[in-house]
Amino acid sequence: MNKENLIPSSMNIVQEAEKNNPKANLNKIHSKTFELIKKYRKEYYKNKVDDLLSRENLVDIPKDMRIKIEKELLNPIKVDDIEYSNFMEETSRRISQTFQVISGNIAELCVERELIKLGLKLGIHYNKKAERTDFIIFYPEKDRFKKRHRIEVKNVKLRERGTRGLAFDGDSMIGFFNQPSEFTASNIEIIEKHCKSTGGFCYVPPETLKNIKHENLRFKSNIEFANDMKKFVETGII
Numbered sequence: 055m056n057k058e059n060l061i062p063s064s065m066n067i068v069q070e071a072e073k074n075n076p077k078a079n080l081n082k083i084h085s086k087t088f089e090l091i092k093k094y095r096k097e098y099y100k101n102k103v104d105d106l107l108s109r110e111n112l113v114d115i116p117k118d119m120r121i122k123i124e125k126e127l128l129n130p131i132k133v134d135d136i137e138y139s140n141f142m143e144e145t146s147r148r149i150s151q152t153f154q155v156i157s158g159n160i161a162e163l164c165v166e167r168e169l170i171k172l173g174l175k176l177g178i179h180y181n182k183k184a185e186r187t188d189f190i191i192f193y194p195e196k197d198r199f200k201k202r203h204r205i206e207v208k209n210v211k212l213r214e215r216g217t218r219g220l221a222f223d224g225d226s227m228i229g230f231f232n233q234p235s236e237f238t239a240s241n242i243e244i245i246e247k248h249c250k251s252t253g254g255f256c257y258v259p260p261e262t263l264k265n266i267k268h269e270n271l272r273f274k275s276n277i278e279f280a281n282d283m284k285k286f287v288e289t290g291i292i
Contacts, residue, residue, distance in 0.1 A: 061095070061153075061156065064163055065163060067090050067156070067160060068087060068160055071083050071084075080165065080277070080280075084164045091156065091157065099149075102145050107123075112126070127142055128140040129141065160209075161208065161209040161229070168279060168280035169280055172281070174287060178192075178196055178197075187204040187206055188205055188224070189205040190204050191204075194288070203226065203283070203292070204224045210230050211233070212229065212241065217245060220244075220245065224254070225249075225253065226292075227245070227254075230276070233262075234266050242266070246270045246272045255292065256273050258275070260277060
């Protein structure tokens with residue numbers, strides 16, 4: 055990782071996560087990427103502080119070190135024509151924005167990894183980032199498809215817009231949701247109704263699935279996702 059980059063790319067993080075355990079399922083890979091993100095975030099903050107303390111006016115820190123450091127941290131700064139109230143605000147906002155994008159990309163790469171493992175090919179059996187959705191699965195192939203199934207990928211949070219967006223952006227939804235409490239009776243009803251109309255499912259981690267209070271058939275383990283998509287490519291149904 056060079057100084058111009060905040061952290062490695064999403065692809066590099068996923069590759070690092072699966073390096074020592076290439077047969078791990080998508081939930082284990084996703085969990086490992088989260089550990090790596092935390093490691094790189096810690097390194098990022100440390101480098102920022104090291105850079106600060108290596109500035110010329112802080113090389114020989116006198117007795118009033120605490121005052122100088124505090125003042126330096128809280129001074130307004132300007133980066134790429136954007137003004138921040140202080141050093142920590144700039145650091146926090148930039149790294150937060152970066153990690154948000156990378157986390158979303160990682161979730162999609164973990165899902166795509168499962169498709170590839172079962173022999174599905176980009177541009178033949180599926181497309182990604184097209185027509186407002188994350189993945190489109192084709193039966194039997196893209197160039198002569200008879201049916202298609204749209205997949206919306208979420209990371210660890212469902213959020214209200216997650217259930218609303220499903221109606222426009224996907225026939226099924228897969229995520230790494232770690233808070234079963236987000237699946238309220240209202241959200242479950244919305245997801246259940248939508249997936250029933252599209253012939254899709256909501257794929258969630260096994261542990262989350264066990265803790266979701268539901269009496270329906272439209273919630274499945276995300277470990278089953280890739281097999282279901284392969285079945286769709288082969289038969290046109292899930």
